[in-house]
Amino acid sequence: MSDLCYLVADIGATHARFQCCELNAQGTPSLLDEPLILSTKEYSVAAGLTAAVNLHWSQRAYAGALIAVAGPVDLKTGDVTVLNTGLLLTRGELENDFGCSVLCVNDFYAQAHAVPYLHDVLTLLSKSAQADMAAANAQPKALMGPGSGLGMAALIPEPANQWRVLASEGGHADLATGSFLEAELWSVLAQEHTHVCWETVLSGPGLVNLYRAVSSIWGSTAEALSPAEISAAGMSMSDPVCHQTLETFAGLLGSAAANFALTVGARGGVYLGGGLVAKLSGFLEASPLRRRFDERGDLSAYVQSIPLHLITQPEPGLLGASYCLASAIRQSSF
Numbered sequence: 001m002s003d004l005c006y007l008v009a010d011i012g013a014t015h016a017r018f019q020c021c022e023l024n025a026q027g028t029p030s031l032l033d034e035p036l037i038l039s040t041k042e043y044s045v046a047a048g049l050t051a052a053v054n055l056h057w058s059q060r061a062y063a064g065a066l067i068a069v070a071g072p073v074d075l076k077t078g079d080v081t082v083l084n085t086g087l088l089l090t091r092g093e094l095e096n097d098f099g100c101s102v103l104c105v106n107d108f109y110a111q112a113h114a115v116p117y118l119h120d121v122l123t124l125l126s127k128s129a130q131a132d133m134a135a136a137n138a139q140p141k142a143l144m145g146p147g148s149g150l151g152m153a154a155l156i157p158e159p160a161n162q163w164r165v166l167a168s169e170g171g172h173a174d175l176a177t178g179s180f181l182e183a184e185l186w187s188v189l190a191q192e193h194t195h196v197c198w199e200t201v202l203s204g205p206g207l208v209n210l211y212r213a214v215s216s217i218w219g220s221t222a223e224a225l226s227p228a229e230i231s232a233a234g235m236s237m238s239d240p241v242c243h244q245t246l247e248t249f250a251g252l253l254g255s256a257a258a259n260f261a262l263t264v265g266a267r268g269g270v271y272l273g274g275g276l277v278a279k280l281s282g283f284l285e286a287s288p289l290r291r292r293f294d295e296r297g298d299l300s301a302y303v304q305s306i307p308l309h310l311i312t313q314p315e316p317g318l319l320g321a322s323y324c325l326a327s328a329i330r331q332s333s334f
Helices: 046-056 091-098 107-112 180-189 204-218 227-236 240-264 275-285 289-294 297-304 316-330
Strands: 003-011 015-023 029-039 060-069 102-106 121-124 141-146 150-158 162-168 270-272 308-311
Touching: 003 029, 003 046, 003 107, 003 316, 015 046, 015 316, 029 046, 029 316, 046 091, 060 091, 060 107, 060 316, 091 102, 102 107, 102 316, 107 141, 107 150, 107 162, 107 316, 121 275, 141 204, 141 240, 141 275, 150 240, 180 204, 180 240, 204 227, 204 240, 204 275, 227 240, 227 275, 240 270, 240 275, 240 289, 240 297, 275 308, 289 297, 289 308
Parallel strands: 003 060, 060 102, 141 270, 270 308
Antiparallel strands: 003 015, 015 029, 121 308, 141 150, 150 162
16 A cells, blocks of 8 residues: 655755655654655756655655745736746646645745744854844844745744745846946946846855856956855855855855845844755855844944844755645644
């Protein structure tokens, strides 16, 4: 007899992660087995992706599935396209392939549900004002993360220790420069991109864009480096252009995080996730990140009391998807 469980997924432009989970009598989720991690770019149609999942868990039957995807969900159909790949996930086809009800949500909407349950974070506090961590727990929170794109979401506290999550596509808001160097970099980026937004520089591909722009200003030839290679050379200081790129990346990330905190009133803390943050956490701790976060003019004191957390926990997307699933079931969204 097949084991009955729920299926959760975190699908981005680079990786598609799947894992089974179960809910206890109180509705609290627990992830089962090890996650299945696939390369999103290897699949041009959803049927190939779902077939790989069903083959991996051939003895499983699903009571329901929550699929978190890096892209905005169509409110009428429930369908979603993975940004930066064009992979279309149609709710009806997913339900047919998995044999259960399926709910598609934005990936950072799902990941935000994990924020109250994270235990592996690196907290950066302002040097001029210390946050009241106890008071912060009851205040709105913000989540953003550079990966293949730049995801954002906000959490609003509700009674009975519950949280309402607000999805956001703020990563596609116009890039705001905070220095003469960044203004010059914007002018270079604008020659190659029809719309220069935060994601243009705060993402894996954005790091490459930023490296190319810094190279242009320095008058050097940009090499064909990957985000990982730029990061490695920048952290080791073996390449001054790569190091300048990372310093600029950190400053822009601090500004973007502070802007988002001011926009949603996230006095409960800003959480920075995504694959890049986890890999760069040691560098970011000593970078201009926190200083740029604090530099908000008349509202500097306001943001200096906000804790800034770097998420280092493995697979926060799947953890968030499991709690998002539990919330959807509790609210009868399936």
